[in-house]
Amino acid sequence: MTRGFDGSKTICAVAVSAWIAARAAILFFSHAPEDASERFQSENAFYFSFYRQLVAGEQISRLIADPLSEAPATVPALRRFNIYQELCFGLLYRGLQFFPGTLMSPATFYCLCVFVVYGFGLLAFFSMLGSAAEVVLAGALYVSGLEECTHVAFMPPLRENCAMTFWFVSLWALQDLHKKQAKADFALTAGLRFLLSVTMFVLLWQFACFALLLQAFALYAMLLLGLLEASFVAWASRLHACGTLLASLLRLGDTWPLRSPFFSLAVAFSMCKGRCSAVLCGGLALLLHRLVACEDDAHIQDFLRYRLQAILHTVGDKPPPVASYHAALYAGQRSFSSPQLAELRRPLLYAGLLGIASFRPRFEHQLQSLLALATAPLYLLMMRYQMLFFPQMVLLGGSCATFLPPWLRLPLAMGVFALSEGSVPWRGQASAFLEDKVERDVLMSWIRNYTAPEDVIISGMGVSALVRLHALRGIVCHPHYESAQLRERCFWADKLHGHRTLEEYHAIIRQRLLPGFNGRAFVAVSVKDCFSVNEAGQVVSGLVEVDEPWRRTRPKTCDLLYQLAAKKGLGFQPRWLGRWFALLEFLPGGVGQPLQFSQATRCAFGRYLYEEKGDAMAAEHFQKIGQSWRKLAPACGCAAELFGPAQDIHIAHSWAVEEERRGFGCCPMSPKFSTCLSDKAFRLLRQGQSPALAELYFQKAAELAPSSPKAHGFLGFARLQAGMALEAQQSFQRALQLEETPTDTTKCGGLILSPARWRGTISSQTGLGQLAGARLALKELPSCRQHLQG
Template sequence: MFNGKMALVLFIACVAGLLNSAHVSSMFENDRFFSHLSDMEREMTFRTEMGLYYSYYKTIIEAPSFMDGMWLVMKDNVTEFPNTINVLKRFNLYPEVFLGMGFRSFDSITKWMGIKTKQCYKVNRGQNLPPVANCEGIGDPSYFYVTAIFVEQGIMMAIFFLFGYYLSNDIFGGLITVMAFFFNHGECTRAQWTPPLRESFAYPVFVFEMLLVTHCLRSTVSTWKHVISIAAAVVAFMLPWQFAQFALLTQIVAVFGTYTLGYINTDKMKCILIAHSLGLFTSFVFLFGNEMLFTSFYAAALLSLWVVIMLEPIINKLPHYIITFIGQIFLLLVGTVGFKFLLSRLLSVTDDAHIGNLFKSKFTGYQDFHTMLYTCAAEFDFLEFKTILKLSYSLLIPSAIIVILVVVYHFGVLEYNIWQTYISNEKDEDESKDVNLPPVPRPKPHAELLYHVFQLAAFTVMALIIMRLKLFFTPHLCLMCSLFASKQLFSFLGTRTRQYSIVILLIALMGVSGISQLRSQWNIKGEFSNGPQEELLEWIIAKTPKDAVFAGPMPTMASVKLSTGRCIVNHPHYEDAGLRARTKKVYSMYSRKSPTEVHQNLVDLQVQYAILENSWCVRRSKPGCSMPEIWDLEDDMNREKEATCSRLKKNPNPFRVAFKNNMYTVLRV
């Protein structure tokens, strides 16, 4: 029933959402001075994958019609020339499809109604750069695009407040979740710095999906409403982001943990499995039969869990509940690995082989060209100790640890009491017979709390192994802090007034470090400018044929495709085996191979122009991470030679220099 308290909850959620939307939008503007950039400069700010994703949005809105734009992205022969690919299948581009459709509709309606949606003027840039035309307002395509993302970030914060409120059954639970997120904003999200990345669209949906799963676990009876709502959220999460399958894998394993310990019954486990299976199948269809999805560990784990559920009558006959538990875990692990191997072999899919190699490189001395491209990037390294310190100074980690200890103690007492009662009842029924330890009674209360403990544990492991994944870990710490306001868990603190006082004090103490972190973000002031790249792109537009074919560093290729529309042979979306092989051939420019061999590699790819980026020849993020050093892992015979890029700068033969500035050299193949 809608009452005054619910009205207050919704009001606070809306305020939290508006504040976060304004916060990320202002930081983005302050960092780049986005409002005063030309169209090309705005496009250049979307580097690497961001530029690639945005280029398809640009294709859709510039096509004669929406359907023409859809045809261009579904039959694309520009991104991996000369191959024709369906980028909707390969790159999770549904956000760009919906935003492209939205912008076209918005632009048509506002023009028909005579509503002015943007203002244009000239901006003098100084530094010997010519003035540029500039437009700002939601009627500008790039403004429409980033504004939609920042609005979604606001919705995400509103959901976090509602999530914290629902989990703790108290408004203060929602407040502490939101405040903890704001105080650790730089460790919770990077949407303000990299708006077009897939996580900006997908992660807010995942937060909502976790809320739906939490509601299902707390509900007494599972219904088709739970199935349909969770399945729809799974689809909305998977379509924008290829990584979603790994996050959902951790979720079904966490839910399975509550099942094996008796906190949910078989019907509820089936409900969630049906929802995930339906979501996976629907996503598979909408992604045009994406093989990586069907052969993923997520799909294999779902199949394994169905096997475990089907074998439940047999498993429950085992003589000891610990043996039952071990048997279920064993079936899940063996089944997941077995199904994954079988599906990959049957469909001959090797596109995700680099993921296994990446994890292998984390714990062994294994290294190859492709894993080094990942591990040399800071975001794919182990979680930095300074991040842990920062989260500790803001009291987020200590607060979450206290909550987890209280939750674990709560479950320990619950398990002890249930077990004592159950054993006592069994003995009373038949004292004269030897009684095997009975199966675990189910369901037990508070499955949703146990699920979140398991989910946080999974996110913690993910973040420790790959720093980029702290974007799952840190927000979930904030959510766990909501339980400080739980009357049931923290009843030992005494009256509600005393508990509220402690929560307010905790928020105040968090704010000591948190406000300092916010101020450091607010003080970031910049203005984007990349004259050498702008000069390169302008030269390509003016001096090369529209069907010219380019190769070069992956981030630069995304910019070339976005701003010039020229064909490219490699790009930053590294999730395809064929693309990785192409990129390796292109990157032979930075090896120690002979220029003749490099030239032949590019000829084989039908490249006409190769872009040599000077910094890539010498850049070294850490020992062993310069491009020539990475090549040394697989090219022993040339290890002692001078880097090819250095030789080409001195003598470009067999290439010809077509363009050169202080950052880029374009070689005519």
């Protein structure tokens, strides 16, 4: 088969890549709010803030000398952070403003640019295949594993969403480079493409050197196996090293990529003359890396060491590993854990394994097979590497089209593509309305209006990123973690969510975070972060004190700071207070005064006490109001009615539902009102109140949201707990009718309706009001265990 220009392959590659990129864009924009940047949190908000600065007209010099990201110090942002995509998109947007016509919003333009770059990356990706049938079949496999292959439909600002484009281009350029060398062709253009793709990849992603290390190892393995000539490996390694050097220069002399093991390996392999010298070059690479290694990547090594020790503990008799703070932060995220068996895309894996098994004497197939074998253990170690592993399996699976008769390849591949497209739902990540969003916007507005540009805000990484984006004030900590010095600062800043006394945290700010600082500093407290639990079910405040676990029995620092609003505090002056946030000014000396409460502030503080601290403290707070609660807004008036004696709270709840008051526990009458009712019902169950009373609230929530399968599912379980078996069946039936795809909730409930053996067991138990027996029966089913833990 001719391996030259193939018009049908090019047309298919353009069509498939354009379709997948457009599909991702449609999914994103169909769920995005009017301002797409409202979706950006944590590291996404941090990176996007640089783009917003450029669009607002600030000079590029603010990126060369950035006073905001690690205040009060000034850092070179272009050298410290991977923000070249923000730089390019921002300058492009500013350039388009000189042309007449209405330009889209900056956030929409930014996201659209990401999707365009992503589409070009897919074009390079599918161009690595040999025929139109392989391209279409690979496109089908890519669509079937869309979530595993990319995050672009959900989080455009992630570094890898633009960077992966140049990873694909580097692989395609490497194949083209080998092809030109095999033909003794003049390969300057191919070498330049490869060089620029490596440079751009290193510029855009802080983990690019690790991915390129796998690429270099694959070439090294092919050399040792006799599949490649030493001259080609040396040539490619020189281009690897030159691309990394060029990226370092473009990042104003940043030495991060030069201190990576990839650069040491590229320099050593560039002197390779044969198989024997390859072994010596490998030893030279280890020596070079030992000479230039630093502590900036120590957190990654700590985490990988922790994950390996955890696996050895699981399969053997090794003692359980002890995680450092930063390793514990990673371990608490689902993407940094091993995949479950149910999460593996079996058709894609089977196709990829079949491609590996059909080992063919072609450079591209051998390279893809070795990259797949190299990334597979990493993916099994942590799911985050799926973006490197699954694309290789897609390419290998697409090459399986050559097993078919030539006349059948393209029609069958197109049929598989249509089947894959039809089986994957057009459902993106919904733009959820965060209960604290409105209050967060008010807080950011207060910071912009009542603080000076040189003031510094101290908070956790997530809130700090939002402060930089929305308020343009200096922060001490941010989510871009590739600096040992920054990680040390973030470690101490995160003590805000630990268990330190106010005096100890005051000393942390004065001695660790802002030594010698003479300006004004503020502490922003986020209640959600204060009481947060990570994806592994661990209390975050416990992880913060991993170095001194004996402190975990003390009160939380953020909780103490929030409650200073009503007290005199040594070293802190409350400035702003809401239900979800508080802002306090750091006082180098002296005693702060309690905040002057307005009606809204008093209500927010009371709701905090009620929902976070308990009924007694909330009742004590509202007793100080006397009869003035009647003057509050209806929503807060209803909330004040609830803060009576603890034993009467459920009576007040019941009365509020029956009267259909405009608010309930400070939740205004809105589409979120039904969710508020469900929250109160769960609270009643936790307090040991009558299940029948909780069922009343769930019933009201279902009436307010008649098309919500979730509301009917919760109502079904509430009725099950109250011994109302027939009514529970009706609720589950309604939930099943409303759901497009059954969830665990309705799967469990649907078992009650099924004619299988479980129906008799569960229904007989619930019909007698014996919830314990029904619970035991349901727990035997895998899909119900987690749902019934509470």
